[in-house]
Amino acid sequence: MIKSLRNQLVFALCVLVSIVGVVQGVSSYQLSKAGMSALLDLRLEQVAGRMRGGFADSLPAIPARGSQPEGDIVITIWKDDQVTPYRSTEPTLALPREAPAGFATRAVSGEEWRIYTLREPSMAIQVAQRSAVRHELAEERAVKTLWPMIVLVPLVWIAVLLVVRRSLRKLNRLGAQVQGIDVSHFQQLSTSGVPIEIRPFIDSINLMIERLAQSIESERKFISDAAHELRTPLTALQLQADNLQPHIAPGNQERFRELRSGITRSGGLIAQLLRLARADAVLQTDTLERVDVPAVVVNAVAEVLPIAMKRGIDIGADEMASAFVRAVEADVGIAVRNLVSNAIRYTPDDGKVDLSVQIRDGMVWIDVTDTGPGIAEELLPRVFDRFFRANTQIEGSGLGLSIVKAIASKYGGVASLRNRHDGRSGIVASIGFPSGS
Ligand SMILES: Nc1ncnc2c1ncn2[C@@H]1O[C@H](COP(=O)(O)OP(=O)(O)OP(=O)(O)O)[C@@H](O)[C@H]1O
Ligand SMILES: [Mg+2]
Structure with missing residues (x-):
């Protein structure tokens, strides 16, 4: 697996944020539930307290059956010696009179109830609420406390991604600079x-x-x-x-x-x-000049013309685009001369050498194509090495193409050599410079 500092940072921070989010969510959920339960208990207690203060008599003696909503609380008041409740908001519900004073959770009529019992010398007041209703209320509240976390955590993930990416952008730029060295x-x-x-x-x-x-x-x-x-x-x-x-x-x-x-x-x-x-x-930038590439190529051809004629090699230029590069003219001349000298040297007598100047993809390309024997594909990657010679039968120092490559990279250009793909044997040697006009 490729180790990426950015991915590692983003992953670690997002996991951390998620853990904090989950812990925070769970604790606020639990706290909210507990808080709601305490609040509902307090309400039961308060209602019971009110009943003690004489409100009991204000309850209807016989309330309408089933008149009370499910979620409401039930109040039952017992007078000391009576077997049936003195008052009850839900007479069909038989709350356990013997329940201990304070809070208790009991099953009544097949349902679980939270009951608060207040004992007075002459009466007992019981205020009860369905546990299911209480849970539902508490749950509803608790889930609401989760929303901020559910929204915030993904937002923080995005923020982490953006911040880390922004912070590492500088490193990427530096990496690109180092690559250019x-x-x-x-x-x-x-x-x-x-x-x-x-x-x-x-x-x-x-x-x-x-x-x-x-x-x-x-x-x-x-x-x-x-x-x-x-x-x-x-x-x-x-x-x-x-x-x-x-x-x-x-x-x-x-x-x-x-x-x-x-x-x-x-x-x-x-x-x-x-x-x-x-x-x-x-490279000394103050020595750069506007070099007329076709003129340099024509000069290089003129120089080798006598040898080429002596050996019956037909040397000429097929496409000469008008092109200029910013360079030192002597450097461009040396590079072209090395390529032309190779073409003449390694092409047998009566062969053909073609030169061209073209502008492709914002680069000025000088191609030298010959009808020589070409180079074994496996040796091609080494031809730009210093002192490498693929053909030891013909004399040479093995430095010509290293010079071409050094000149090309000095000006941000490229040098390449490949066998011809048009069915004929021979080499296409090219040097490309960034266009200077
Ligand atoms: N046009 C070509 N056709 C066939 N082989 C070539 C051609 N150009 C280069 N080579 C091969 O690549 C090798 C390296 O070329 P390079 O120009 O670097 O050195 P050289 O020609 O041997 O010596 P120098 O150019 O320094 O006098 C050559 O020895 C030759 O074997
Ligand atoms: Mg050479």
């Missing part, structure tokens, strides 16, 4: 409006972000410095090799060519390392 976006989390209980947590995350940014920056700087340092001796090596070439004996020419191609490969690797370090650098 990646190598090229190390933004500190904002602490404004954050509850003080969560502040230490945010401070720790911010500290961690700062340390992470520092360590990534120092790693990037190391790569960049190392590549720079290596470039000078490698250039010197290249020069030495150029100077040496005329003096190499014809039998050693083949080995010498290998040595030179090794130097060239190392130069390529260093150049890619420098590009990667540059792509990983934190």
